[in-house]
Amino acid sequence: MSNLRYPVSLARSIVYRRAKGKKNNTVFRLFILITLLMVPLILSLSFTEGMIEGITKKYVLLQDGHIQIYKDIASMGDLSEVDGVAHADETVHGYGILYSSDETKEIYLKGVDESYFNGERKKELGIGELAPLERNGALPGIYISRALAEYFSITVSDRLALVILPEYGQRKVRPALAVVQGIFDTGFYALDESIVFIDSESASILLPSGNIQSEIIFDSYSQETAAGFMHEVEDAVGESLTWAGYDEFNTDMYENFTTSRQIIFIVFITILIAAVFYITAVTHELIEDAKEEIAMQKVLGARSVSIMSAYVLAITIVTLCAIAAGTALGIALSQNLSPFMTFLKSYDLSALRYYLLDFDIAIPYAKIVSLVSILLVMSIISVLLSLRHIIHIRALDVLQQD
Numbered sequence: 001m002s003n004l005r006y007p008v009s010l011a012r013s014i015v016y017r018r019a020k021g022k023k024n025n026t027v028f029r030l031f032i033l034i035t036l037l038m039v040p041l042i043l044s045l046s047f048t049e050g051m052i053e054g055i056t057k058k059y060v061l062l063q064d065g066h067i068q069i070y071k072d073i074a075s076m077g078d079l080s081e082v083d084g085v086a087h088a089d090e091t092v093h094g095y096g097i098l099y100s101s102d103e104t105k106e107i108y109l110k111g112v113d114e115s116y117f118n119g120e121r122k123k124e125l126g127i128g129e130l131a132p133l134e135r136n137g138a139l140p141g142i143y144i145s146r147a148l149a150e151y152f153s154i155t156v157s158d159r160l161a162l163v164i165l166p167e168y169g170q171r172k173v174r175p176a177l178a179v180v181q182g183i184f185d186t187g188f189y190a191l192d193e194s195i196v197f198i199d200s201e202s203a204s205i206l207l208p209s210g211n212i213q214s215e216i217i218f219d220s221y222s223q224e225t226a227a228g229f230m231h232e233v234e235d236a237v238g239e240s241l242t243w244a245g246y247d248e249f250n251t252d253m254y255e256n257f258t259t260s261r262q263i264i265f266i267v268f269i270t271i272l273i274a275a276v277f278y279i280t281a282v283t284h285e286l287i288e289d290a291k292e293e294i295a296m297q298k299v300l301g302a303r304s305v306s307i308m309s310a311y312v313l314a315i316t317i318v319t320l321c322a323i324a325a326g327t328a329l330g331i332a333l334s335q336n337l338s339p340f341m342t343f344l345k346s347y348d349l350s351a352l353r354y355y356l357l358d359f360d361i362a363i364p365y366a367k368i369v370s371l372v373s374i375l376l377v378m379s380i381i382s383v384l385l386s387l388r389h390i391i392h393i394r395a396l397d398v399l400q401q402d
Helices: 005-015 021-064 119-125 146-152 200-206 223-237 251-289 291-299 304-334 337-346 365-392 395-401
Strands: 067-069 085-099 104-112 141-145 159-164 174-184 195-199 212-218 243-245
Touching: 021 119, 021 212, 021 251, 021 304, 021 337, 021 365, 067 223, 085 200, 104 146, 104 200, 141 146, 141 159, 146 174, 174 200, 195 200, 212 223, 223 243, 251 304, 251 365, 304 365
Parallel strands: 104 195, 141 174
Antiparallel strands: 067 212, 067 243, 085 104, 085 159, 085 212, 141 195, 159 174
């Protein structure tokens, strides 16, 4: 038998042989374990990646933009027509306090035009057709979140007292009475509890003029894209502009996202290491059960290297099949998580209110490939280390035991 055909034939007999029920059960247990391990790993990885991407998207679309240029957009032309730019909006921001007869709440106030609420933003805000956000006579118009509406026990057309917090060094406060013209629900409590939209006319009157900025959202964001875009804009206006990327507006949050991703990945690798120990134990069990068979193969002329190759091939095939089955099942379940999360959201459970449940599942294929590669490499190394004592199995030792 050729050097190649012998390990392949032996590997086939290791994976399955009708007369070896115990061996078959051992291999089957390994297959089930790896499959069941991969399913929750893929589900968890897809869920956390999707949630982080979903939260980031909401902050980018509704609060920060990808970049902010600290200059009035009107003086720079229509930036929304630049290639690669999805949205370009002039906004003004500030901080204030909302008052009702019983409650108060500090808020982040954002002045926008009606054109700001395009289809994509309406989807993120969970709103359909609302009354236009505009000044109602002498009263500012505002959109507030469902969380704030419940906090103040108000609805559309009700009024709230609004006090604009003064700029640094100033002592005057600017009170106003605002009309609630719409209620939204982003699905993320941390954002809903603070952000309030105010019509641009009222914002220009109440908020500091120095807080006017231009928010740019790209079709596909990268630091290189942002830097290239700003270089073109500065060339066009003939001056250097002050700007910042979205990860600089909420530094703590985005750093936490980065750290969370790293920690989750490390935890998953730790779980894979535990799985590798089980693979090692299965390999050792297979060898112990086949000592006599290995000894007889050596009597018949089989080399230790060929036998080791067969076991490595057999364990690798089983592991690969289990990884493929578990990954496919995990991805299939991940792609159907959205209806389940929508179901949970409909119950409005207090324990889940701080979690985003309305987001598109993102399958992180690159990280899945990395985890699979790490598991395969570690399993092959562990199997090779377990197989070293095959070299010391001698036919005479087995025959003397018999």
